[in-house]
Amino acid sequence: MAYSDKVVDHFNNPRNMGSFKKDEEGVGTGMVGAPECGDVMKLQIKVQNDTIVDAKFKTFGCGSAIASSSLATEWLKGKKIGEAQKIKNTDIVQELNLPPVKIHCSVLAEDAIKAALADYQKKADEQPVDVK
């Protein structure tokens, strides 16, 4: 199976590969997938004033899974929380030209985005409110 040029590019030059500290303020972490299934994605966002100012990923999986998560971090940076919610797996499929057997990689990336956003939201809601 031949990979699209974009998948190869993201695989060879992954964007935003790495990690934030999970307990850092404004950081939301999403971890999806399972080792037995052959792919696990960790996607992290750093939010300031409702805007995603930075994003990072680490992925265990095939080239398409790595490319999907790399692309996701690229797209997330600079987006408002509300806009980030609207990223769909089909957008990733289209951008990376993924074949049918690799669509699950894009689904996983969308799940990772949603999980990171939910984690950020949960942490934000738990913040003690200053009553001064």
Add this chain to the structure above:
Amino acid sequence: MKLPIFLDNHSTTPMDPRVLEAMLPYFVEKFGNAASRNHAFGWAAEEAVEQARKQIAKLIKADSKEIVFTSGATESDNLALKGVLEMYKEKGTHIITSSTEHRAVLDTAKSLEAKGLATVTYLPVDKHGMVNPQDVQNAITDKTILISIMLANNEIGTINPVQEIGKIAKAKGVLFHCDATQGVGKIPVDVQAMGIDLMSFSAHKLYGPKGVGALYVRKRNPRVRIAAQMDGGGHERGMRSGTLPVPLIAGFGKACEICEQEMTAEAAWLTKMRDRLQTDIMAALEESYLNGHPTSRLPGNLNISFAYVEGESLLMGMKDIALSSGSACTSATLEPSYVLRALGVGTELAHSSIRFGLGRFNSDEEIDYTIKKVIEVVTKLREMSPLYEMAKEGVDLKSVQWAAH
């Protein structure tokens, strides 16, 4: 050194130029039908076929009359299992095989089962992928008609104790079929000493052409009979009809002759080169695990799982080296290698496996390059792996609640 490097010699082998030379006269010049008994064209073709039959028989210590030509090992496996079942169904319908056989045996057995023509016992293997002869002995019933156990496994290279299994089969009066596709030409095969009654093998795995294989069918002690699975001109003593592909057969014969003469030396240097590949990679990369038997293994085989990295991404990172992976992502089924699963290798490590297949035309320089590349790519992908990060932080990955999908 030329890129890409071919290190997938279990899938197929490049043809030896000496084999091609032996084939060439039989396309244009000596094009006759080996079954034409009345003219010189037929005689020339028949002579080539009979010479090849002798070369092939010599390699496996058989009589040339015991070689039945087929299109390849898949057909040979089908013909052996279906042919025996059909011929001896009055005597019994039980087959014993193992869970790590090639699909050509497993799927044939399953098809016979599904049609209600046979009952099949699939024996487990040990952690190195080896069949225990005692298990074979215990599985035999008065309905058992055939044992089908491979000589060497195509993924992990493990060599089965075929001789002991042959002895058990003989003592119990059960026929013994051996899929020896990966072993013939690589390790010594002696159908007499091993007690093999039927044996499948193929030319393109031993530096011969694709499209031709053979089924060895024992002629005496006992005389094995099989029912033909194709109707036609009654070629190959009625067991396999169809005009013989004379050029392919001439090449098959030459390929076997070369193996017969060079196998001992070739196996020695391949083992040395393979061991170097194994030692250097595994010394440099922590948590890399050998799949297969540490010693009873094909000379050119090396199968390693690299924890925390997925096989297909490894292949992608080493795209100038032709390799194979047990990862699900490379298969149509999305299930990781059933062979590795049968050894008890965890699914995640099965996803992380790479098979190196060394052969006659590989060089030390290519192995040096491969060692360097594997270490570089595994290290890079581990840096990228959340599992590696967690393991380094001391998280027990087995304790994590994963969201399976």
